[in-house]
Amino acid sequence: MARTSEAAPAALKRRRITSMPRTVLLFAVPALALYTFVLLVPTARGTVFAFTNWDGLSRTFDFVGFNNFAAIFANPDSVKAIINTLIIAFVTTFIANAIGLALAVALNSRIKSRNALRVFFFAPAVLTPVVTAYLFKYIFAPLGPLNGVLDAFGLGVLKQDWLGDPNWALIAVMIVIIWQQSGYTMVIYLAGLQGIPAELLEASAVDGAGAGRRFWSITRPLLAPAITISVMLTLIHGLKVFAEVYVMTGGGPGNSTNSLSTLIYKNAFQFGLFGSSIAMALILLVMVALISAIQYRALLAQGGHK
DSSP states (O other), X not given: OHHHHHHHHHHHHHHHHHHHHHHHHHHHHHHHHHHXXXXXXXXXXXXXXXXXXXXXXXXXXXXXXXXXXHHHHHOHXXXXXXXXXXXXXXXXXXXXXXXXHHHHHHHTSOOTTHHHHHHHHHHHHHSOHHHHHHHHHHHTSTTSHHHHHHHHTTOGGGOOOTTTSHHHHHHHHHHHHHHHHHHHHHHXXXXXXXXXXXXXXXXXXXXXXXXXXXXXXXXXXXXXXHHHHHHHHHHHHHXXXXXXXXXXXXXXXXXXXXXXXHHHHHHHHTSOOHHHHHHHHHHHHHHHHHHHHHHHHHHHHHTTOO
């Protein structure tokens, strides 16, 4: 009887363990169904339309093979949009992460105002890109606050038509993205810094290591996961940038600030070139996936992770 009573709980435990994956799968079915309906099915249908001349309204369309993709790389406007997208992504990622890391290191100290400063620097990340873009569109206007401040300080020679000059428009857009992303990266780096044992830094200081050596030899390797996450998120945001460009410049002047996202929107909803637009979207998808995978593996290797 003792053996039977001991075997019963064991059998019941095995039954629970065996049935657990089925229960988890049962709860996951609604989410998987929604994910499939909202994302996978439209993506699969869109992939098919990328090889057609569909105008977005007609029920009929013709398959054109890779003509849409060939036309994209043969069109100077599309090539310019791809170049702009890469410039925006890499420049904003590098500068926003550098500023965010510097702010995190400074605000990880014991200064009394650190909590208020953290809120102050993170505040731009809370604003939606559309609101931020409209705010800076006003600031960068020819008669806006920026030129007004330059005039007030006797620096009128530096006044520019910031959003109307092809040489400055893309820089102005990147400044807005950097302003908004720096506080976001700061929070990620702050979380990473606060997970580093203070004893390691104190021991290295006792051994005579300076601030630079402590950061490079101790803080940087231990901060590798935070760097990986922050760089990946800001890079993806830069590659997909739309609202800032569309609101501030509309892709102009000319096509000097067009990104792939704004060009996709224009071609699809203004010119009815849905087939070509979907082909651009696939190119953007591949760009995001490849660049993100490359930098992710590079940062993991640098941090000593596998």
